Amino acid sequence: MLTFDHVEFYYKKGQPVIDGVSFTIQAGEFVSIVGANGSGKSTVAKLIDGLLLPKKGTVKVHQLDTANSDELLKIHQQIGFVFQNPEDQFITTTVMDEVLFGLQNIQVPREEMRARVDAALHAVQMEEYLEAMPHQLSGGQKQRVAIAAILAMRPQMIIFDEATSMLDPQGRKQVLSIMHELHNQGMTIVHITHHMEEVLCAERILLIQEGRLQFDGDPLSFFETVAVADYQLQLPFAVRLHKTLQLEGPLAADWKEGIRSQWSIN
Structure with missing residues (x-):
């Protein structure tokens, strides 16, 4: 379970980026976070994972507090983060090495590594590209490798921060399909997006505007009650x-x- 309790965050005091946000995400939920550019939704994602720490309030993952440095490593092991540009996550020269890198960081026993790599690549249908160089792959393939590197570490939650925004329609469809398959298997999914078609398949929508939570509910209620154009979003x-x-x-x-x-x- 993830809990935001009256969270505030700013880079310059008096200019809040996140302003008193509170919500809870239960294990196994599929939640989409939406909002205009600069609304604070990506900041929320980084606060979830402890990449940023709240100035006020608390962020807890299963009672582990991101502000506690002793607990932050455990939080990072439970939450995976898939960024907008998969190339920002690549640091090795082959697909296999890319997936292995995260396993080495969390000190997975060597005898377990290959099985985890194979299972993760199979889950995203990239097992045939084991020896390929990431920079030679298509955008959708790169993003699937980035997801595989996260899956191999077996997190309980994955945050997808605009992970489909740079992909063509086919790549978007493939990544969305992976998200929903993972959710069906019990994974908690937090999906940050400005593609409104994508949020129809979420269980819940959080709308962020100027750092404040403006809506928390299911997609049908969202589109019935929220004037999305007021938030620079499209139906x-x-x-x-x-x-x-x-x-x-x-x-x-x-x-x-x-x-x-x-x-x-x-």
Whole structure:
């Protein structure tokens, strides 16, 4: 379980980037965090993982406090972080070495390493690229290798910080499919995105604006009650179509069920 309790963060005092944010994410949830550029959503992600520390309030992961240096290593072992640009995470010359690097850092016994590498690459359908050089891969393939490097370390939660924003439609589809497969296996997923089509398949949406939490609820409630244009966001095509046709009554209910079925929202 992850808990933000009245968290504040700033780079310059008096100019808060995160201002009194509180929420809880339960183990196994799929949560999307949305907001305009500069709203603070990526800062929230870094606070979750302890890459940044709150100036006020607390961030806890299973009662481990990110502000406690003795507990921070344990938190890093439980949370994986996939960045916008996968090349920012690559430091070796082959796919296998890239996945091995994280295992070496957390001191996994050598006899376990190869099995973990193979399982992680299989999970993202990249086992055929074991000896490939990361810079020769496509954008989607690079991101899948970055995910495999995280999976091999067996975290309990993975944060995807705009991890699909630099990918073509096929690459986005592949990465989203991996996210949902991991969620179906019980992984906690925190997905930061500005692609509103992607949030339809989340269980929950957190809307951040100017460092404050403006909405916390399910996607259907979000699109029914929030004027997304006010937050520099766009409605998904399915929602725009619904509003254009001005569906009401039973048709509206049918539309909601259709969205639930299409994106597996429970």
